[in-house]
Amino acid sequence: MDVAAMAERLREEERVISSRIERVSGEARDAGDDGVRDSGDAAVLSENTDDRLRGTEMDRGVLSQIRAALxxxxxxxxxxxxxxxxxxxxxxxxxxxxTPYCLEHQEMQERATTL
Ligand SMILES: [Zn+2]
Incomplete structure (x- = not known):
């Protein structure tokens, strides 16, 4: 296995994901600060923002796994x-x-979190 190439991939993923998190959380802040839009727009906006923030939660999980791998x-x-x-x-x-686990322990973790 080429560990140097893996490190390169991990660092690239880390860059992509952390800039995405920053962008989404910055936009969420901006949306929250805006009091001018009428309530219909605000509802649509906050729904989109919620979805994206959920995506950000997943991104944060992956990011911490990437950093642990590095x-x-x-x-x-x-x-x-x-x-x-x-x-x-x-x-x-x-x-x-x-991934921090071999297949056997990955499956064990997945069973543990779905129970
Ligand atoms: Zn194992």
Whole structure:
């Protein structure tokens, strides 16, 4: 596995996601400050803003996983499952470079959060 290439991908994702979060939260602030629009516009606007803020919540989750992955690269533990230390399948890392779990523990986490 080419860890340097993975680090590059992770840093690129980090840039894209953090600028998106900044943009959306800036727009949400602006929308909230505007008292001039009539109530119909305001309702549509706040609905859109809510959707985008929900997207931002997901972005924040991914961003923290990306940063944790970059920290593991620095620590030399990247590519090992954080639970059992077993190597994470390379196909998984290709698909989701910030994943902290091997397939077995990913499934375990998903079961835990859907219960
Ligand atoms: Zn594992």
């Amino acid at each position: 920290a593991r690269i620095d620590a030399g533990t990247y590519g090992a499952c954080v639970i059992d230390g077993e190597p994470i399948e390379e196909a998984r890392l290709e698909a989701v470079p910030w």
